[in-house]
Amino acid sequence: MRTPCFLLSMLISAQAFSWSNHTLVTHQLLATLPQVRDAAPANVESLESFLLANEKELEGFLGQQEQWMQENLWHYAPRPQELAFKATGSKDDIRTRFAHAIRVNPNTKWPLYLQLLPGEKRRSPLIRPQAVSTLKRFDHLVSVQLVQLKAGDKASAIDIVTTAADEPDHGLDIGLFTDSNTDYGRIYGFGKQPFGNPNLEYGTQAPFHMGFYHESSLIYAVGGFLKQTYPEYRIQLFKQLSEFAFRQGHDYWGWRFMGWGLHYLGDFSNPYHVMPVPGNSTMATLWIGLKNLMGFPQGQDEAIQLASNRHTVLEDFQSQVMSQAYKEKNIQHPTIQALTRQKPARVFEDGHIVTVISQQAYDKAHYVHEVLEQTMPGKYVDNPLVEYSELIARSSLQTTVLKTSGEDGYNQLIAIITDLLGGFSENGASYVEAILSANTFQNDQAGLD
Numbered sequence: 080m081r082t083p084c085f086l087l088s089m090l091i092s093a094q095a096f097s098w099s100n101h102t103l104v105t106h107q108l109l110a111t112l113p114q115v116r117d118a119a120p121a122n123v124e125s126l127e128s129f130l131l132a133n134e135k136e137l138e139g140f141l142g143q144q145e146q147w148m149q150e151n152l153w154h155y156a157p158r159p160q161e162l163a164f165k166a167t168g169s170k171d172d173i174r175t176r177f178a179h180a181i182r183v184n185p186n187t188k189w190p191l192y193l194q195l196l197p198g199e200k201r202r203s204p205l206i207r208p209q210a211v212s213t214l215k216r217f218d219h220l221v222s223v224q225l226v227q228l229k230a231g232d233k234a235s236a237i238d239i240v241t242t243a244a245d246e247p248d249h250g251l252d253i254g255l256f257t258d259s260n261t262d263y264g265r266i267y268g269f270g271k272q273p274f275g276n277p278n279l280e281y282g283t284q285a286p287f288h289m290g291f292y293h294e295s296s297l298i299y300a301v302g303g304f305l306k307q308t309y310p311e312y313r314i315q316l317f318k319q320l321s322e323f324a325f326r327q328g329h330d331y332w333g334w335r336f337m338g339w340g341l342h343y344l345g346d347f348s349n350p351y352h353v354m355p356v357p358g359n360s361t362m363a364t365l366w367i368g369l370k371n372l373m374g375f376p377q378g379q380d381e382a383i384q385l386a387s388n389r390h391t392v393l394e395d396f397q398s399q400v401m402s403q404a405y406k407e408k409n410i411q412h413p414t415i416q417a418l419t420r421q422k423p424a425r426v427f428e429d430g431h432i433v434t435v436i437s438q439q440a441y442d443k444a445h446y447v448h449e450v451l452e453q454t455m456p457g458k459y460v461d462n463p464l465v466e467y468s469e470l471i472a473r474s475s476l477q478t479t480v481l482k483t484s485g486e487d488g489y490n491q492l493i494a495i496i497t498d499l500l501g502g503f504s505e506n507g508a509s510y511v512e513a514i515l516s517a518n519t520f521q522n523d524q525a526g527l528d
């Protein structure tokens with residue numbers, strides 16, 4: 080017989096991408112943070128070079144970090160001791176040793192490159208999406224320029240962080256579970272995939288990009304697997320690695336790790352990443368799960384389909400609107416203005432990831448759902464027989480919304496996205512400022528010696 084915990088597992092949309100191109104939501108934030116905008120260009124450096132130059136210090140740092148994770152995170156699966164990073168001096172396997180120690184996909188390509196904004200062009204050697212992503216589908220990467228960098232080049236902090244903020248969707252968190260059919264998934268200590276569809280190419284990254292911290296104790300009692308999410312781990316992992324790299328004087332990797340952590344903060348600004356089924360009350364969710372257990376799975380299948388369609392349509396609309404704004408160089412667009420920084424952000428505290436950063440979109444989730452219901456064609460958001468992504472509706476989505484719900488509906492959608500991005504701007508700035516002030520503090524201390 081199925082355990083009750085299995086009940087709700089398929090209630091969560093398998094859709095695991097958030098804002099489909101994270102450069103769209105990070106560039107303006109970084110470009111208006113004086114500490115990033117005015118930073119000196121960094122020396123581009125390969126991952127191997129960074130790791131080899133800091134191997135001994137990294138061994139100590141990652142060991143202490145593991146201890147910290149075990150003591151401080153809301154939920155954590157301790158890293159198996161045999162994966163601890165050891166300084167051996169060997170160049171051949173240093174990437175793998177590092178990937179295993181931080182438990183990411185060791186096949187990640189980690190090229191030296193920049194991902195430009197839609198409409199942005201530079202006269203530089205370009206690389207293909209296959210050189211950046213381990214996935215077979217790379218969607219938005221085909222429509223933007225990917226510029227080749229090489230070790231020793233100079234790159235601006237804005238460019239490095241903007242590029243890195245999209246990287247975790249290029250394969251970093253794929254295949255990390257024991258049932259993912261990968262050699263590394265079997266040894267990483269995360270157990271079986273708690274939710275998401277393991278048969279979808281990108282489905283295995285879901286528990287790393289979605290975090291459910293605010294459900295009722297009843298929901299957790301029935302669906303304990305909902306606690307098994309790892310974005311807080313990723314944010315702390317990369318925030319601390321960023322601070323480490325800056326401390327060691329390797330600014331390129333300081334900025335790049337900063338961007339990786341920023342990705343998961345961006346995911347948290349999308350309600351579909353912080354609540355299992357926006358639009359459904361606790362009771363409705365439990366009732367659907369219960370009916371499924373009694374042999375009536377239809378309600379559950381429908382809920383999954385609807386959540387997936389709504390999730391995709393929201394991000395399609397956002398990416399169409401913002402890509403157009405960037406192509407037209409319309410920086411005054413409200414979605415871009417929402418990301419513009421005018422003043423320092425709230426002072427970052429570790430606990431904020433769960434208590435503040437993931438809470439904001441959660442509080443707005445039901446309202447976002449309502450707006451989608453009111454403004455999008457019923458076929459896209461209210462028909463469980465429709466697989467929205469098969470409709471090829473994306474490129475005409477803005478026109479469709481205008482036809483369906485007029486200027487008012489269109490503007491209502493812009494308003495909810497603007498509001499969500501405003502939250503991300505504050506949280507993202509808080510995170511970036513924390514990393515940079517830790518670095519300044521360290522430098523000041525060093526200066527005192």
Ligand SMILES: [Zn+2]
Nearest residue numbers: 096097288346
């Ligand atoms: Zn993501």
